[in-house]
Amino acid sequence: MILETVSERRDLLARSRTVAMVGASPNPTRPSYFVFSYLRTKGRLEVAPINPAVSQIDGVRSFGTLAAYAAEKGPPDIVDVFRKPADAVAVTREAIAAGAKAIWYQYGVINPEAIALADAAGLDVVVDRCIKVESARFDGGLSIGGLNSGLISSKRR
């Protein structure tokens, strides 16, 4: 199912525990490193890099493939995709094979074939969003930065 509303994304993050990040980079100027580092240091999601070129990032073991990750850690709740759109179909096939419950295509990773494939396989699908931004929306991080969280509430949290 393609998740398009705020509450659907909030619920996905709330029910998820593990994130396998395909294309996580150890280069501190890369966007994927920003997101990896945010998820590693803040919040309750357990993140692991999927990157055959490195053995670890900031002390977190990297797996060469999604299959290797799943064999050891079990199916990931979310596969977060930091790859060029042309690679998205292959990554999606691997995510489905690894038993992922959801697939999250980061900014600009838009591939209709991959989206259709994931949707048909029963995965929850988020497209052209950033998992860091959406996490921050619900933990107050956006509001701290003067950004529009879209949230209105008179309950203390």
Added chain:
Amino acid sequence: MSEAGGARAMPDRSFGFRTRALHAGTPPDPTTGARAMPIYLSTSFVFDSTEHAAELFALRTYGNIYSRIGNPTVAAFEERMASLEGGLGAVAMASGLAAQLSTVLCLAQAGDHLVATASLYGGTVTQFTVTLKRMGIDCTLVAGDDPSAVGSAIRPNTKLVFTETIGNPLGNVADLAALAAIAHEHGLPLVVDNTFATPVLCRPFEWGADIVTHSATKFIGGHGTVIGGVIVESGKFPWAAGKHPLLSTPSPGYHDMNFAETFGEYAFLMRARTEVLRDVGAALSPMNAFMLLQGVETLPLRMKAHVENARAIAAFLRTREEVAWINYAELDDSPYRALARKYLPDGAGSIFTFGLRGGLQAGVAFIEALELWSHLANVGDGKSLVIHPASTTHQQLGEHDLLASGVSPDMVRLSVGLEDPEDLIWDLENGLRAARAATAVRS
């Protein structure tokens, strides 16, 4: 601390404007339960650990560091304004002019150029044509109301197109959709100063604008107590397209970070805060942000009342023979009536100009006779304000220069406030009587 959603059962609802004017950005304080937004008067904020500090400085996590860059009370005001304009986020500044300058500095550097419509607040004109010019950024001011003339002024090194929703003091209404289309054709953002309209009367993003600036000093606060400004961004402009290398190439100001690549739609807002606000230093005080938050809560109610009063005043002035002309886009004979109907359907604001028969001398007598209207150089206060530019702000100009700047010797500018309209009219009647007497003695 971070619970990504867990306990937060929030409905998927698009809340209305008045609800957001009261609530956006200010849930109850998580620590104390305070329902009003507390004033966080603290210059700095402690780090959880050295790793936390490093993540904060590298912009990899969100948090408070130092109030020149961000502050919880200021952030609440920023989020409120972003919500009301329908934007992605906002960066508050010490004043409206600081917001404008920072917008330009976020997109342009020495050797670049910007295009602006000519009927602008005088402080904006000098900022664009004198101060920015000294910094190597050129500005072309385009006179008249033809959007295609703006297109003709765009050069290869142009970085943005700037206009005001309602021009000051001419009261002209910008053709926002046409200007946005022309700017976008050239790969440029349209920046709109929305101070005179406020998001109650016009939301420029809905017409294609990309960035909105405000002097929050005016209607946003509404109480005439504090100076403040804000930049709001729509989040829809393609900053990575390459037309703005300050956003799409590695920045030496932030260890070679490429803002567009790293932050996507947030690129402009992130650079505006972490480089421009950091280095320009024109931060809004938390105290001022608190005052502006109080004001903006009632903005929808106040703007409705401002417009009602302004219409009543204009209708009164129309009946008076001392009044030579009225320039208010609410009136049917205004050349901007059609544009106002399109862009300002709930009212063309409450600031307008009119001319007194008898010119300069009549203007002076009129102003001096007023008891209730405040004679001062501001607009958008809850209190009604009046100024006669030829005898005050523009008195150093000769008649020729006055006309060239759009200010005729007989022009009076009103900022209609929230008093009982009968009282405002009573006072204006006294002023008009004095103006007529001054002219009669003379002739």
